[in-house]
Amino acid sequence: MISINHYLALATVMFLCGTLGVLFRRNLLLVLMSVELMLNAVNLVFVAGSRLVNNLDGQIMVFFIVTVAACEAGVGLAMVIALYRRYGTVETSFLRMLRG
Amino acid sequence: MSQELMFYATAFLITVCSVMVVTNRNPVVSAIYLVGDLFLLAAVFASLDAHFVAAIQVLVYAGAIVVLFMFVIMLLNLGPEGKAHLRIPAPELAVLVLTIIGFTTIGTLLLTGQAPGVGGEWSPEAIQTNGGNTFTIAMVLFTKFIWPFEISSILILLAVIAAIVIAKKDKKQVVHD
Incomplete structure (x- = not known):
């Protein structure tokens, strides 16, 4: 039996990769992919925890996370297409309308 | 032993x-x-032992979401990015440092604490006698989590409408251009 700490370490690595992508990549599509990576790291923690305490609620929670991820990908990619039509690029540095 | 070996190989590949x-x-x-x-x-x-979650992961994530990403990449005809030097702005760096501090804190707490609630209702053997992983998950999902389930269907409907409205061609915009 593998200790849960190893699963948590793997999830941490995945989540930090996703964080780095969200913060430092300038391609909007890559930012969305990094968000998917972070959500998957959370899924891993939920499933590992569910196995540890013998409770299925963690696996149910993964379904809701997958639902939210699918919605987020659909709306996010629609926004990417709308922004590409308007600016002709998907670089995040063009999106400074809300910057203070 | 082989299970450990498989996990570490998979973990290494996931990291890569x-x-x-x-x-x-x-x-x-x-x-x-x-x-x-x-x-x-x-x-x-x-x-x-989360077989149904594994199947959903392959079907929904790898089968649907990534294909959606692929479609958008093809649609926008995105090539490789140019070689711009990596600039690291201060706010982003601050967020990164805070994230690492948060993870360190959580990790320390987890390593020093006790795992709570070990010995719950659904051990792998109990799931097996109850009729398998999928059956048991369905039983829990459609009894205990029925309202979150219904609300998530509303969320999907909203996301579909939002995606259509956002990606629709704006007629005024086209005339203006």
Whole structure:
């Protein structure tokens, strides 16, 4: 039996990769992919925890996370297409309308 | 022993794929590595006795979401990014440092604390006698979690409408251009 700490370490690595992508990549599509990576790291923690305490609620929670991820990908990619039509690029540095 | 070996090999490959998703210049290659990442994660889920979650991971994530990403990459005809030097703005760096501090705190607490509630209702043997992973998950999902389930269907409906409205061609915009 593998200790849960190893699963948590793997999830941490995945989540930090996703964080780095969200913060430092300038391609909007890559930012969305990094968000998917972070959500998957959370899924891993939920499933590992569910196995540890013998409770299925963690696996149910993964379904809701997958639902939210699918919605987020659909709306996010629609926004990417709308922004590409308007600016002709998907670089995040063009999106400074809300910057203070 | 072989289970440990498989886990560490999968974990190593997941780490490699995650790093490649973030660091690669070409969005298509990043999407391919994302598929690999999700498949390997499905393998980890299966090794954790979460078979239905593993199947959903492959079907929904690798089958639907990444294909959606691929479609948009093809639609926008995105090539590899140019070689711009990496600039690291201060606010982003602050967020990164805070994230690492948060993870360190959580990790320390987890390593020093006790795992709560060990010995719950659904051990793998209990799930097996109850009729398998999928059956048991359905039983829990449609009794205890029925309202979150219904609300998530409303969320999907909203997302569909939002995606259509956002991606629709704005007629005034086209005339203006």
